[in-house]
Amino acid sequence: MAESGYDTASYIYDVRVAADATYGSPDYWLRYFTPSPNGTVDLGSAHANHECRDDWDSGAKHLSPITSPTQSRLGGTSAQGLADAQAFVNALQNVYVWVTPLLLPTNDTLRCWLDQESSTSMSANYWAGWSNYINGYTWPSHGQPLYACLYCNPCHGAGHNCTTIAGTNCFAIWSSTPEICGYSMNNLPAFNPNKCSACIANPPASLLWQFAEKGVCSLSVNIDMNEGTLTPYSFYLNARP
Amino acid sequence: MPKNDAGDGRRMALEEFRGPGAPAVLSRRAFLGRGVGAAVLLLGTEMVSGRRHLLDLLPTPADGGGSATFFLYGLPTSDAKLPGAIRSAVADGATLRLASIASELAALPIKSPDGGWLALTSISQDGADAALTVSLLDTTTGTTSLRRTCKLPNVPADASLLVTPAWAVDSTVLCLVLSITVPTWTGLITKVDPLTGAGVDVQTANWRSHHELLYFDGKKGDFIGPLDLDDAPSLASVNAVATDKELFLWTIDEPASFIREKGSDAAPSTRLSVFSLGSGKPGRVMSAPGPWPVNGEPVLPLGTGQVGRLVYGTDLHVYSSTDDSIQGVNFPQLTVAARPSAPTIESRKDGTLFISAPVLGQALIVDPAKEFSIITSVSYPPPLYAGGAPDSKAALSASGDTLYVLGDPQTGGLAAYDTASGKIRDAFASAQQFSGVQLLQDGNILAVAPDAPRLGVFGPDLNSIFSADTDIDVVAIF
Numbered sequence: 001m002a003e004s005g006y007d008t009a010s011y012i013y014d015v016r017v018a019a020d021a022t023y024g025s026p027d028y029w030l031r032y033f034t035p036s037p038n039g040t041v042d043l044g045s046a047h048a049n050h051e052c053r054d055d056w057d058s059g060a061k062h063l064s065p066i067t068s069p070t071q072s073r074l075g076g077t078s079a080q081g082l083a084d085a086q087a088f089v090n091a092l093q094n095v096y097v098w099v100t101p102l103l104l105p106t107n108d109t110l111r112c113w114l115d116q117e118s119s120t121s122m123s124a125n126y127w128a129g130w131s132n133y134i135n136g137y138t139w140p141s142h143g144q145p146l147y148a149c150l151y152c153n154p155c156h157g158a159g160h161n162c163t164t165i166a167g168t169n170c171f172a173i174w175s176s177t178p179e180i181c182g183y184s185m186n187n188l189p190a191f192n193p194n195k196c197s198a199c200i201a202n203p204p205a206s207l208l209w210q211f212a213e214k215g216v217c218s219l220s221v222n223i224d225m226n227e228g229t230l231t232p233y234s235f236y237l238n239a240r241p
Numbered sequence: 242m243p244k245n246d247a248g249d250g251r252r253m254a255l256e257e258f259r260g261p262g263a264p265a266v267l268s269r270r271a272f273l274g275r276g277v278g279a280a281v282l283l284l285g286t287e288m289v290s291g292r293r294h295l296l297d298l299l300p301t302p303a304d305g306g307g308s309a310t311f312f313l314y315g316l317p318t319s320d321a322k323l324p325g326a327i328r329s330a331v332a333d334g335a336t337l338r339l340a341s342i343a344s345e346l347a348a349l350p351i352k353s354p355d356g357g358w359l360a361l362t363s364i365s366q367d368g369a370d371a372a373l374t375v376s377l378l379d380t381t382t383g384t385t386s387l388r389r390t391c392k393l394p395n396v397p398a399d400a401s402l403l404v405t406p407a408w409a410v411d412s413t414v415l416c417l418v419l420s421i422t423v424p425t426w427t428g429l430i431t432k433v434d435p436l437t438g439a440g441v442d443v444q445t446a447n448w449r450s451h452h453e454l455l456y457f458d459g460k461k462g463d464f465i466g467p468l469d470l471d472d473a474p475s476l477a478s479v480n481a482v483a484t485d486k487e488l489f490l491w492t493i494d495e496p497a498s499f500i501r502e503k504g505s506d507a508a509p510s511t512r513l514s515v516f517s518l519g520s521g522k523p524g525r526v527m528s529a530p531g532p533w534p535v536n537g538e539p540v541l542p543l544g545t546g547q548v549g550r551l552v553y554g555t556d557l558h559v560y561s562s563t564d565d566s567i568q569g570v571n572f573p574q575l576t577v578a579a580r581p582s583a584p585t586i587e588s589r590k591d592g593t594l595f596i597s598a599p600v601l602g603q604a605l606i607v608d609p610a611k612e613f614s615i616i617t618s619v620s621y622p623p624p625l626y627a628g629g630a631p632d633s634k635a636a637l638s639a640s641g642d643t644l645y646v647l648g649d650p651q652t653g654g655l656a657a658y659d660t661a662s663g664k665i666r667d668a669f670a671s672a673q674q675f676s677g678v679q680l681l682q683d684g685n686i687l688a689v690a691p692d693a694p695r696l697g698v699f700g701p702d703l704n705s706i707f708s709a710d711t712d713i714d715v716v717a718i719f
Contacts (some may be wrong), residue, residue, distance in 0.1 A: 032581060037537070074630070086477055087535035125322060140513045237453070
């Protein structure tokens with residue numbers, strides 16, 4: 001069953017009323033966590049609770065984390081990837097501690113997204129450092145619940161996107177393409193994200209699709225959809241913070 | 242009006258060139274007859290193969306003397322497992338000569354404040370013998386002037402080593418912050434892929450980071466350090482910047498290392514430590530406002546003797562060089578948008594600051610001597626590749642009267658704005674979408690693209706001079 005939601009670096013409490021009224025009520029919000037240049041959930045306890053409160057009020061009640069390190073770092077070493085993953089996991093932990101009703105998925109499987117923008121080439125070393133830290137991180141009382149996933153434009157450009165993650169433990173792709181405007185929450189397109197199968201063998205599946213981007217489609221937020229595979233693997237709220 | 246149309250963006254300069262009023266395709270003779278020369282791509286034969294060390298690749302032959310020497314740092318298109326490659330490039334209007342210099346650098350190269358050096362760092366870890374090598378490239382000739390290696394004792398073979406460099410303002414001392422992350426426990430687990438149900442083997446580990454300082458004297462070729470800051474467990478990433486006398490270093494204790502009950506508000510805050518150059522003991526330590534030092538916050542020395550840290554992409558925190566005072570400056574043009582915005586900031590020769598926020602389509606010139614007032618503000622359509630690498634998305638002419646930016650998503654190419662009026666002055670329309678732009682020493686403009694041909698050189702009024710390809714995806718331009 002199709003799900004849909006918003007992703008944005010804006011704060012949920014700034015954009016959700018207008019977004020809900022204009023495009024529909026979301027099933028989830030995809031929000032930025034450190035390291036990202038701005039717009040993060042983890043600015044502080046009060047801010048994180050405010051964000052989650054508006055997540056709840058929008059009707060979503062699910063939160064999926066993405067991190068957007070300075071893009072030049074993605075072409076760097078495994079040490080850089082490890083350092084960025086370490087900061088990301090600490091930001092996740094902070095928000096988890098700060099927001100009492102925010103819980104890990106009951107299946108202890110939390111998809112964690114790394115932002116690779118279209119013109120960014122990622123090194124295999126960086127991905128190894130980042131994904132190994134994420135996949136191997138031990139969360140207190142929850143084993144290793146984090147799953148490394150990648151936001152990218154599959155098979156774009158020189159091929160460093162999907163080719164970099166070929167044969168590694170990347171558990172899902174969030175595709176930024178194709179962009180198709182004119183749809184919204186209440187009028188979803190057929191699920192048809194670009195896939196890594198166009199350039200590598202045995203690729204991770206494109207499970208999430210950013211089909212309408214703010215800039216291209218003149219929206220106030222970016223709109224995403226999937227086939228029921230996101231909310232079970234996201235943070236969820238069991239009460240209003 | 243668009244000045245030029247570069248066609249499908251996939252042609253080489255010898256094949257096609259269009260200028261104002263010119264035929265769509267010019268012959269080589271006609272091309273040369275216009276006085277703009279032809280692109281001749283001479284790629285250095287010393288290509289990277291295997292896992293050769295930096296020391297094996299230096300120095301490249303001295304062949305400077307071109308009208309514009311620049312350096313491209315990036316990822317080889319042939320092998321994404323060899324990050325940190327750097328190429329020197331000499332453009333003289335008729336020829337682009339590229340040479341491979343090194344690969345597998347440990348950090349982004351960093352140019353000295355006087356522009357004379359480009360510092361490269363590499364790390365070797367052979368068993369328990371870790372070492373860091375610094376090489377200084379002469380930015381005029383593209384050759385290596387100095388290379389020294391420092392052993393790093395007490396670094397386990399399985400440690401992860403991250404290097405953050407910062408030049409002193411007088412370009413004599415290179416400060417190197419080493420983030421040393423060590424696995425304190427490792428194991429092998431099987432995770433279940435939630436999509437397929439298949440089990441996959443995953444290495445699990447507990448990691449613990451601390452920092453050490455190294456100072457490299459570029460004149461003497463000597464190292465001081467490594468000096469252990471004894472700050473474990475910290476987050477590995479840092480912000481670092483140096484003045485002529487001090488190193489400013491932002492770090493933070495690792496939050497997850499604290500045992501906290503759910504619902505607790507407790508969390509460590511960012512810490513600023515100020516070291517006299519050459520010292521491992523901070524003269525000052527203070528709590529620093531703003532984000533963790535892990536987001537690539539731009540930091541720079543200001544002409545006023547202060548130090549600036551651009552945080553959240555919106556605010557400049559100005560630190561005193563003499564006491565613990567911090568001044569916050571907000572720029573209303575810089576906001577939080579749907580996509581993360583990572584503005585860059587650089588000092589200009591006249592002491593003003595150039596701030597570029599491509600995701601927002603904003604460029605500012607700010608004067609620290611006038612309470613950071615905005616003296617110029619230009620708005621332009623955010624380009625298609627506003628958020629990806631390389632970081633350099635806009636460039637100011639030396640006089641400051643022209644701003645060069647990436648073209649809007651519809652027209653591609655480049656655009657030039659009059660900074661006095663804020664109005665567009667020239668444009669180069671192209672189906673090719675560029676991802677980065679840089680001013681060259683000779684006043685020409687270098688544009689880079691994620692797709693071949695990856696390089697384009699333009700005159701100050703955006704007349705296309707030539708395009709060419711390189712064998713790396715460009716991450717940074719120096």
